[in-house]
Amino acid sequence: MSKAAITGIHGYVPDYILTNAELERMVDTNDEWITSRTGIKERHILKGEGMGSSHMGSKAVAGLLEKMNIKPEQVDLLICATTTPDYVFPCTANLICDMVGIRNIGSFDIQAACSGFLYALTIGTQFIETGKYRKVIVVGADKMSAITDYTDRTTCVLFGDGAGAVMLEPNDEGVGVLDSIIKSDGSGQNHLLQKAGGSRYPPSHETVEKRWHYVYQDGPSVFKFAVKNMADVSAEIMERNHLSGSDVAWLVPHQANKRIIDATAHRMGIESDRVMLNIHKYGNTTAATIPLCLFDYESQLKKGDNLIMAAFGGGFTWGAAYIKWAY
Numbered sequence: 001m002s003k004a005a006i007t008g009i010h011g012y013v014p015d016y017i018l019t020n021a022e023l024e025r026m027v028d029t030n031d032e033w034i035t036s037r038t039g040i041k042e043r044h045i046l047k048g049e050g051m052g053s054s055h056m057g058s059k060a061v062a063g064l065l066e067k068m069n070i071k072p073e074q075v076d077l078l079i080c081a082t083t084t085p086d087y088v089f090p091c092t093a094n095l096i097c098d099m100v101g102i103r104n105i106g107s108f109d110i111q112a113a114c115s116g117f118l119y120a121l122t123i124g125t126q127f128i129e130t131g132k133y134r135k136v137i138v139v140g141a142d143k144m145s146a147i148t149d150y151t152d153r154t155t156c157v158l159f160g161d162g163a164g165a166v167m168l169e170p171n172d173e174g175v176g177v178l179d180s181i182i183k184s185d186g187s188g189q190n191h192l193l194q195k196a197g198g199s200r201y202p203p204s205h206e207t208v209e210k211r212w213h214y215v216y217q218d219g220p221s222v223f224k225f226a227v228k229n230m231a232d233v234s235a236e237i238m239e240r241n242h243l244s245g246s247d248v249a250w251l252v253p254h255q256a257n258k259r260i261i262d263a264t265a266h267r268m269g270i271e272s273d274r275v276m277l278n279i280h281k282y283g284n285t286t287a288a289t290i291p292l293c294l295f296d297y298e299s300q301l302k303k304g305d306n307l308i309m310a311a312f313g314g315g316f317t318w319g320a321a322y323i324k325w326a327y
């Protein structure tokens with residue numbers, strides 16, 4: 001059976017940079033608190049009326065196709081992980097395909113909050129491994145600024161906008177996505193959610209007044225679950241693949257908080273110089289954090305490098321993947 005290998009990667013962040021200094025003028029916060037508690041210095045924000053996650057996702061996909069010299073008609077499937085779809089329906093994957101000229105193939109969204117990219121990668125991998133498809137694009141795209149309450153200092157400092165896309169293709173050289181684990185526990189639902197806008201609480205004057213269309217997060221509870229579950233699942237995937245810390249070339253962690261990343265790396269026995277980190281530049285871009293890390297570090301990756309991806313998010317959802325880099 002062929003493995004699914006990541007054969008290309010591209011990322012996109014919008015131009016506007018929201019710095020800690022600007023946030024200091026918006027809410028009662030300061031650079032020292034944000035930097036020491038989260039590791040974030042700035043984040044990119046998508047500005048402009050009528051602009052959604054698809055606008056960033058399509059830039060990442062168009063860049064990927066151009067870079068790899070692949071025509072839209074060669075793509076077999078496109079999966080988009082997002083928590084901030086442009087619309088309730090149609091899905092953002094359909095819109096991205098339309099924007100880049102990909103027609104008449106399957107495309108759909110996956111919603112697993114900050115673990116979305118890992119979930120979508122796991123799903124895309126199955127289509128390659130079964131031999132059904134040969135070119136699957138997995139996109140992570142989120143416009144978190146659309147659901148961030150810029151009067152709430154406990155959440156508005158955390159999030160940013162961005163997108164990343166990878167190409168999956170079959171490989172028989174022993175490289176690619178070698179294992180993945182996805183998990184969820186819906187009893188965590190009330191700790192991290194956007195309460196209104198879905199079928200339980202459709203938009204109304206009341207939901208807007210109560211600010212239920214924004215991210216609500218019980219930060220300390222989420223922090224506790226994130227530290228434990230991201231570290232546990234990373235240890236689990238290493239154990240079952242007989243990997244020790246020294247076998248791992250790179251940890252590719254979801255970028256929610258530098259302290260969570262440090263705790264995961266410590267548990268895995270991985271030194272900080274082998275941990276991909278870009279939270280200082282982008283904040284938490286939800287489904288885009290992992291592909292944006294791969295994009296930023298692409299030039300440092302070597303064929304055969306062992307990568308462990310790990311994520312945790314609302315739901316709760318979490319997971320890990322073991323990848324042997326293919327190029």
Ligand SMILES: CC(C)(COP(=O)(O)OP(=O)(O)OC[C@H]1O[C@@H](n2cnc3c(N)ncnc32)[C@H](O)[C@@H]1OP(=O)(O)O)[C@@H](O)C(=O)NCCC(=O)NCCS
Nearest residue numbers: 029030033114153154157219220222223226256257312313
């Ligand atoms: C959000 C988070 C950074 C907050 O850090 P924390 O150390 O837990 O801080 P707390 O929420 O306990 O707040 C400590 C104090 O700082 C204050 N504070 C919160 N946000 C602040 C800000 N932006 N600036 C200044 N002070 C702030 C709080 O009001 C609190 O003050 P108090 O002690 O007077 O009540 C942290 O909980 C976190 O990262 N959580 C998980 C994030 C995550 O993983 N998200 C989901 C995965 S996608």
